[in-house]
Amino acid sequence: MFILEKRPTPSRFWMAATPxxxxxxxxxxxxxxxxxxxxxxxxxxxxxxxxxxxxxxxSGYSRxxxxxKAGPLILIAVGLSLGFRAGIWNIGAEGQYIMGAIFGAAxxxxxxxxxxxxxxxxxxxxxxxxxxxxxxxxxxxRTRFRTNEILVSLLLVYVAQSLLxxxxxxxxxxxxxxxFPGSRNLSQWATSANPELIAGTGMHWxxxxxxxxxxxxxxxxxxHILGFQIRLAGEAPRAARFAGVNPNRLVVLxxxxxxxxxxxxxxxxxxxxxxQISIDFNSGYGFTxxxxxxxxxxxxxxxxxAGLLMALTYIGGELAQFMLGLPSAAIQAFxxxxxxxxxxxxxxxxxxxxxxxxRAA
Amino acid sequence: xxxxxEVLLRIEGLTKAYPGVVANSDVSFAVAPGEVHAxxxxxxxxxxxxxxxxxxxxxxxxxTMTLRGAAYAPSKPGVxxxxxxxxxxxxFSLFEALNVAENVxxxxxxxxxxxxxxSRIRQVSQDYGLPLDPGRLVGDLSAGERQRxxxxxxxxxxxxxxxxxxxxxxxxxxxVDILFQTLRQLSAxxxxxxxxxxxxxxxxxxCDAATILRRGKVVATCTPRGKTARDLAEMMVGGTLTxxxxxxxxxxxxxxxxxxxxxxxxxxxxxxxxxxxxxxxxGEILGIAGVAGNGQDELFLALSGEVRTARDRIRINGAxxxxxxxxxxxxxxLVAAPEERLGHAAAPDMSLTENALLSxxxxxxxxxRGFIDWAATRAFAGQIVDSFDxxxxxIRVAARALSGGNLQxxxxxxxxxxxxxxVVVNQPTWGVDAAxxxxxxxxxxDRAAAGAAVVxxxxxxxxxxxxxxxxxxxxxxxxTEPRPTQGLTVDEIGLMMGGAHGMEVAHHVHP
Numbered sequence: 001m002f003i004l005e006k007r008p009t010p011s012r013f014w015m016a017a018t019p020x021x022x023x024x025x026x027x028x029x030x031x032x033x034x035x036x037x038x039x040x041x042x043x044x045x046x047x048x049x050x051x052x053x054x055x056x057x058x059s060g061y062s063r064x065x066x067x068x069k070a071g072p073l074i075l076i077a078v079g080l081s082l083g084f085r086a087g088i089w090n091i092g093a094e095g096q097y098i099m100g101a102i103f104g105a106a107x108x109x110x111x112x113x114x115x116x117x118x119x120x121x122x123x124x125x126x127x128x129x130x131x132x133x134x135x136x137x138x139x140x141x142r143t144r145f146r147t148n149e150i151l152v153s154l155l156l157v158y159v160a161q162s163l164l165x166x167x168x169x170x171x172x173x174x175x176x177x178x179x180f181p182g183s184r185n186l187s188q189w190a191t192s193a194n195p196e197l198i199a200g201t202g203m204h205w206x207x208x209x210x211x212x213x214x215x216x217x218x219x220x221x222x223x224h225i226l227g228f229q230i231r232l233a234g235e236a237p238r239a240a241r242f243a244g245v246n247p248n249r250l251v252v253l254x255x256x257x258x259x260x261x262x263x264x265x266x267x268x269x270x271x272x273x274x275x276q277i278s279i280d281f282n283s284g285y286g287f288t289x290x291x292x293x294x295x296x297x298x299x300x301x302x303x304x305x306a307g308l309l310m311a312l313t314y315i316g317g318e319l320a321q322f323m324l325g326l327p328s329a330a331i332q333a334f335x336x337x338x339x340x341x342x343x344x345x346x347x348x349x350x351x352x353x354x355x356x357x358x359r360a361a
Numbered sequence: 362x363x364x365x366x367e368v369l370l371r372i373e374g375l376t377k378a379y380p381g382v383v384a385n386s387d388v389s390f391a392v393a394p395g396e397v398h399a400x401x402x403x404x405x406x407x408x409x410x411x412x413x414x415x416x417x418x419x420x421x422x423x424x425t426m427t428l429r430g431a432a433y434a435p436s437k438p439g440v441x442x443x444x445x446x447x448x449x450x451x452x453f454s455l456f457e458a459l460n461v462a463e464n465v466x467x468x469x470x471x472x473x474x475x476x477x478x479x480s481r482i483r484q485v486s487q488d489y490g491l492p493l494d495p496g497r498l499v500g501d502l503s504a505g506e507r508q509r510x511x512x513x514x515x516x517x518x519x520x521x522x523x524x525x526x527x528x529x530x531x532x533x534x535x536x537v538d539i540l541f542q543t544l545r546q547l548s549a550x551x552x553x554x555x556x557x558x559x560x561x562x563x564x565x566x567x568c569d570a571a572t573i574l575r576r577g578k579v580v581a582t583c584t585p586r587g588k589t590a591r592d593l594a595e596m597m598v599g600g601t602l603t604x605x606x607x608x609x610x611x612x613x614x615x616x617x618x619x620x621x622x623x624x625x626x627x628x629x630x631x632x633x634x635x636x637x638x639x640x641x642x643x644g645e646i647l648g649i650a651g652v653a654g655n656g657q658d659e660l661f662l663a664l665s666g667e668v669r670t671a672r673d674r675i676r677i678n679g680a681x682x683x684x685x686x687x688x689x690x691x692x693x694x695l696v697a698a699p700e701e702r703l704g705h706a707a708a709p710d711m712s713l714t715e716n717a718l719l720s721x722x723x724x725x726x727x728x729x730r731g732f733i734d735w736a737a738t739r740a741f742a743g744q745i746v747d748s749f750d751x752x753x754x755x756i757r758v759a760a761r762a763l764s765g766g767n768l769q770x771x772x773x774x775x776x777x778x779x780x781x782x783x784v785v786v787n788q789p790t791w792g793v794d795a796a797x798x799x800x801x802x803x804x805x806x807d808r809a810a811a812g813a814a815v816v817x818x819x820x821x822x823x824x825x826x827x828x829x830x831x832x833x834x835x836x837x838x839x840x841t842e843p844r845p846t847q848g849l850t851v852d853e854i855g856l857m858m859g860g861a862h863g864m865e866v867a868h869h870v871h872p
């Protein structure tokens with residue numbers, strides 16, 4: 001039988017190799033699933049992973065979409081990864097993302113139709129603030145009353161979604177919209193627009209922010225004492241207290257940073273690709289970012305790659321849906337497999353597998 | 362006591378290997394009915410693995426066991442118990458939130474009704490002089506009383522062989538005497554006892570025969586009464602031992618002063634500190650003894666700054682610091698080394714370099730304006746490894762890859778390398794091999810000689826007698842008045858540690 005044997009020191013090779021292995025296993029298992037559904041597995045996998053980037057017919061549209069989709073995922077996931085590393089579980093990034101969009105849009109719309117150049121920076125600040133405030137609720141409840149931040153942050157997502165609907169129908173509804181739900185279009189108002197910065201790349205300010213977040217978080221974790229304390233608190237909470245880390249301060253900090261980054265993602269989304277506050281404005285980035293954070297091993301560089309990969313499976317998945325007629329549930333199952341295999345092969349970093357016969361373990 | 366040639370348990374050629382280490386290699390010995398047989402060896406010599414095989418917790422790779430003439434190969438502890446083998450572990454497996462009778466019932470195959478069980482517990486506890494109220498909550502019991510629960514749990518099964526793993530590490534000297542009376546009574550009734558220890562005087566006092574293990578092999582068998590403690594120690598260690606040396610030196614001004622310190626325990630069933638006061642001078646080593654669970658952890662946390670109190674309860678060089686955290690205290694000159702190496706003193710999955718930063722950042726100036734100076738940190742880690750002889754492939758390996766003794770040398774070395782004014786250590790040599798323990802004790806003595814005030818919290822009385830200038834004991838969260846170590850007798854120490862917790866009475870009634 002197989003025997004798992006704990007390695008004395010975690011293997012650096014397998015730490016880096018497991019995500020690649022997980023992707024390969026997902027392709028194989030997904031291919032089997034597509035074959036059972038009666039589709040050509042090779043064509044399906046190619047449609048998901050290859051065509052969006054290189055097919056002459058689709059890549060013109062799909063390629064910029066990659067950054068558009070990956071930007072918010074990476075931005076949110078980087079923030080979440082800091083908390084996850086410290087053992088602080090902010091599951092409500094979706095809510096913070098929505099609140100960032102609402103706060104930012106409201107701050108801008110208050111000045112409509114001014115052309116003051118300071119309005120966009122103000123909106124950015126308001127967006128970050130909105131996400132931060134929403135994350136502070138579970139943070140302060142945890143530090144003051146020891147409530148569970150997983151539950152509180154998750155449930156606040158549904159509150160945020162209801163607020164979003166109310167805003168789209170009420171306070172932020174466009175006066176010129178003929179009664180339809182939804183705010184004014186922020187991407188068409190030059191003052192608040194978050195345009196594509198380089199034509200054909202999909203690069204907008206949110207993507208820039210995501211790259212900055214990746215670099216900043218890399219430096220924080222590698223070089224700064226705060227990053228060390230975050231890692232220490234996650235790995236050995238008692239050792240962290242011995243090292244002088246204040247656990248409550250860390251909760252407020254990690255929740256705050258992840259909330260603010262999620263809020264920023266919401267703001268850049270509502271002023272750019274989405275354009276307006278609407279009932280169905282959000283597209284689940286906040287939840288998907290949790291997967292991205294783990295897929296990237298809670299490492300900033302890994303998250304950058306994982307965000308791109310996840311965005312690719314979304315775009316490729318949509319392509320496969322209308323090109324091959326694959327059901328959307330199959331695409332979701334495919335994405336689920338990715339997380340499953342990643343977690344399953346994760347233990348290779350800390351364990352080695354041995355074949356053993358006869359002996360009881 | 363021993364019948365002529367009669368053998369209860371015979372072990373032949375028992376071998377057990379784990380990846381990278383041979384725990385037992387070709388171990389053979391025999392135990393007669395009623396014999397008290399010692400298994401003697403250092404930490405890591407393979408004693409625990411051996412008895413776990415006898416108790417059915419570990420399966421041997423090769424070798425045979427015979428119990429009362431029949432082949433014996435228990436597949437699980439339940440089978441061992443059915444055949445009359447019982448074991449009292451060093452670490453108790455008791456539920457603190459349940460009472461004594463409920464805990465005993467949990468370990469039985471077919472427990473009788475609670476009332477019947479309670480009366481049987483009372484009966485056995487009277488017969489063997491181990492007073493125990495079946496209705497009391499285990500969380501409220503002292504360590505010695507908890508051990509009685511474990512022993513009575515075994516005795517209810519009427520065992521033929523009782524295995525005891527380091528039973529005296531949680532007892533006061535008086536409690537040890539009474540335990541020995543109980544064990545002698547069992548032995549006289551024909552129950553064989555396999556007694557694991559590294560305490561030589563105990564073995565000389567109690568045991569009929571001894572098997573000495575070193576690195577998994579039987580290196581000698583002897584009658585312990587016919588040997589001196591020194592002979593036994595040298596057989597156990599396989600060389601001559603040099604006890605730590607120290608020269609008497611004049612003490613300096615008071616460096617650490619604690620007064621009226623009362624702190625509730627951060628843990629459920631922990632022990633609150635009650636009005637603790639002591640002071641330590643520069644160049645002095647104060648020993649704090651006590652049976653585990655009498656407030657040692659709480660006192661350590663209060664001194665290290667992980668638990669805060671009122672400002673003036675703790676003074677470093679005259680300045681109040683009771684309300685400051687660990688890093689402020691480090692800045693003021695106080696360093697601390699916790700008992701639990703993995704998870705408290707060190708982060709198991711982090712490298713030695715990162716672990717050097719863990720408590721060294723403040724005093725060694727490894728962080729400037731929030732950014733870590735990794736080059737300086739690596740140099741610091743390397744310096745610890747060199748000067749404290751930490752055996753490791755390098756400073757990049759994870760802390761958990763080091764053996765207990767080596768990691769302990771690293772942890773103690775990390776603190777002592779920071780030129781501290783005050784050193785607080787909790788159980789500095791627990792679970793550490795003799796050579797590493799001697800090195801750590803010498804390092805503490807050297808630090809005191811260099812002018813530091815040192816507080817050693819330990820359950821190892823021999824260690825405290827060897828290295829301390831003054832001696833105090835924790836008992837139920839209270840600290841006795843510190844007394845000069847020189848001239849203290851074992852009886853006096855035992856009384857300071859709380860005596861026998863009311864056990865003498867029982868033995869007078871039921872001798």
